[in-house]
Amino acid sequence: MQRYLKIAALIGALGMLFGCVTTDHSVELKNPEIDAPVSASAYFIDQTGSRLSPENYTVVHHFLFERSYEGQIGKETVSTLEIDAELENILEHYQADAVVNLQFQGIDYDPGATASTSWTRWLGIYLLGFDAIMLGTLYFVSAGDPYSSYTLGDFLSEEPFYALMLGGFGIGGAVSLGLSFILPATSPSVWQVAVEGDAVRRD
Numbered sequence: 001m002q003r004y005l006k007i008a009a010l011i012g013a014l015g016m017l018f019g020c021v022t023t024d025h026s027v028e029l030k031n032p033e034i035d036a037p038v039s040a041s042a043y044f045i046d047q048t049g050s051r052l053s054p055e056n057y058t059v060v061h062h063f064l065f066e067r068s069y070e071g072q073i074g075k076e077t078v079s080t081l082e083i084d085a086e087l088e089n090i091l092e093h094y095q096a097d098a099v100v101n102l103q104f105q106g107i108d109y110d111p112g113a114t115a116s117t118s119w120t121r122w123l124g125i126y127l128l129g130f131d132a133i134m135l136g137t138l139y140f141v142s143a144g145d146p147y148s149s150y151t152l153g154d155f156l157s158e159e160p161f162y163a164l165m166l167g168g169f170g171i172g173g174a175v176s177l178g179l180s181f182i183l184p185a186t187s188p189s190v191w192q193v194a195v196e197g198d199a200v201r202r203d
Contacts, residue, residue, distance in 0.1 A: 026077075026078045026079070027069055027078075027079045027080075027081055027106070027191060027193055028078060028079070028080050028081065029080075029081045029083075029104055030080050030081060030082045030083075030084075032083060032084050032087055032099075032102075033084055034084055034087055034088050034091075036087075036091050036096070036097060036098050036099065037097075037098040037099070038087065038098070038099045038102055039098070039099065039100045039101075039102065040101070040102050040103065041100065041101070042054050042100055042101055043100070044098045044099075044100055044200075046097070046098070046202070052098075052202065056202065056203055057097070057098070057100075057200040057201060057202050057203055058200060058201050058203060059198045059199070059200050060094045060095070060096050060199055060200060060201050061090060061093075061094045061096065061198070061199040062196070062197075062198050062199075063086075063090050063195075063196060063197060063198075063199060064194060064195070064196040065086060065194075065195055065196075066107070066192055066193065066194050066195070067081060067192075067193045067195065068190055068191070068192055068193075069190070069191045069193065070188045070189070070190050070191075071188060071189045071190075071191065079191075081104060081193060081195070083195055086195075087099055090199050091199060094199050094201075095201065096199035096200055096201050097200060097201050097202045098199075098200050098202075099197050099198065099199055099200070100197065100198050100200055101196075101197050101198045102195075102196075102197035103195070103196055103197065104193055104194065104195045104196075105193070105194055106191055106192065106193055106194075107192050107193065107194045108191075108192035109189070109190070109191055109192070110189060110190040110192075120176045120177070120179045121176070121177065123172075123173070123176040124173045124174070124175075124176035124177025124178070124179075125173070125177065126173070127169045127170070127172050127173030127176065128169075128170065128173035128174065128177065129173075130169060130173075131166055131169040131170045131173060134166055134169075135166060
């Protein structure tokens with residue numbers, strides 16, 4: 001009997017391979033749609049089609065602002081970064097003609113409940129898998145002799161330790177697996193994105 005239980009424990013340990021949680025979140029910058037020119041470089045094309053370099057304008061304001069985006073743990077999500085309103089307000093406030101050197105980058109990441117979600121999911125799968133394999137092993141071992149009336153129920157009634165252990169594993173596994181689906185909603189992962197650039201006025 002001990003040999004079969006060791007085999008069940010070894011197979012049950014394979015449940016660890018299925019407890020990983022992967023979160024993929026992308027933030028895409030929407031191409032600004034405003035009346036003024038917007039450029040990611042130090043040069044821009046004005047309304048007349050002329051190419052202006054840093055020698056042709058003055059930087060009137062360097063701006064920097066941040067945005068936060070939430071992503072559901074264990075899911076693949078895509079967020080769109082829209083900054084038209086901010087750019088228009090900056091241009092109007094500083095009487096600027098264009099935006100140059102526009103850049104955005106991720107500056108911070110809060111994993112939220114990623115670690116606890118992964119841990120509880122791994123534990124739930126492991127305990128439930130181990131429990132099922134143990135029960136299956138005990139059942140087939142007890143039913144191995146077609147001439148015997150000895151059943152799994154007889155074994156568990158004679159070995160209360162195994163009955164308590166299997167029951168505890170089943171309850172613990174169900175609770176852990178349930179928590180792994182509740183935690184992501186209570187503490188999502190958060191990405192922090194910074195946007196910066198220069199508002200310029202033509203000389």
